[in-house]
């Protein structure tokens with residue numbers, strides 16, 4: 001975990017900013033990390049990073065467009081060197097908070113904070129920075145979304161027993177509680193068009209409790225509609241993927257307009273914790289992969305060796321991006337390694 005001194009340094013960065021721009025990873029850990037800091041500070045703008053695997057240079061334009069004077073990057077493992085060079089030219093300080101095990105290439109205006117090898121989610125770190133007890137439920141959403149049960153989950157259980165209960169694993173919380181349903185709702189909401197993402201962020205910035213997200217009213221209706229549409233697509237894909245699960249490797253590929261690989265891979269892994277999971281989302285010449293398994297990280301790094309590809313992540317959960325032509329070679333390598 002970051003030290004109290006480091007947490008205090010980050011608080012001071014936040015307090016010095018007049019109009020901070022928060023770039024956050026496009027998942028529930030990234031989203032809630034932003035919300036926790038923004039709710040504490042009371043100012044700043046949030047942008048979900050859609051580029052994968054790295055935060056790309058073109059996002060630097062957003063800083064001047066939005067008149068930002070400080071940049072915070074949350075939960076994104078890789079950032080293009082050119083992005084930092086742009087911020088250096090603009091003379092804008094950058095604070096980067098992450099929990100992935102990666103090597104970095106930064107410019108002198110960047111303060112980098114990483115809690116590796118402890119690896120607790122960035123939403124956990126942000127809850128420690130902001131320290132608002134009334135936001136623990138929000139921090140819990142981010143932590144469970146990133147497979148971690150924080151110690152304050154018992155407080156949330158007392159406050160919201162209809163949403164959360166004691167669970168043995170984070171996955172159980174994700175697939176068997178109402179909070180799990182909200183996490184999926186937010187995850188799918190992030191895949192919506194920008195105007196709806198902004199609408200969702202406004203809702204979440206004001207929400208005083210999970211009721212404010214779940215309750216059916218005019219503020220929540222677009223989020224709910226989106227959830228129901230994607231949930232249907234998702235369930236169909238999952239059902240297909242579950243048909244072929246006899247081997248040590250569960251491999252599933254799909255295409256279409258919506259990437260749901262990480263969610264599919266997680267639920268497959270929850271159902272088959274002893275197996276290796278590979279989910280491939282083929283989009284034209286590029287394929288995004290989500291891997292799960294006890295040795296996912298090792299497998300991923302070995303499988304992309306020698307390919308024109310990028311990838312990485314956590315011990316048991318990784319992502320990679322390869323050329324679609326290389327997909328058979330990639331799978332063959334994985335199969336070779338797990339026997």
Ligand SMILES: [Mn+2]
Pocket residue numbers: 029030075099121122146
């Ligand atoms: Mn994360």
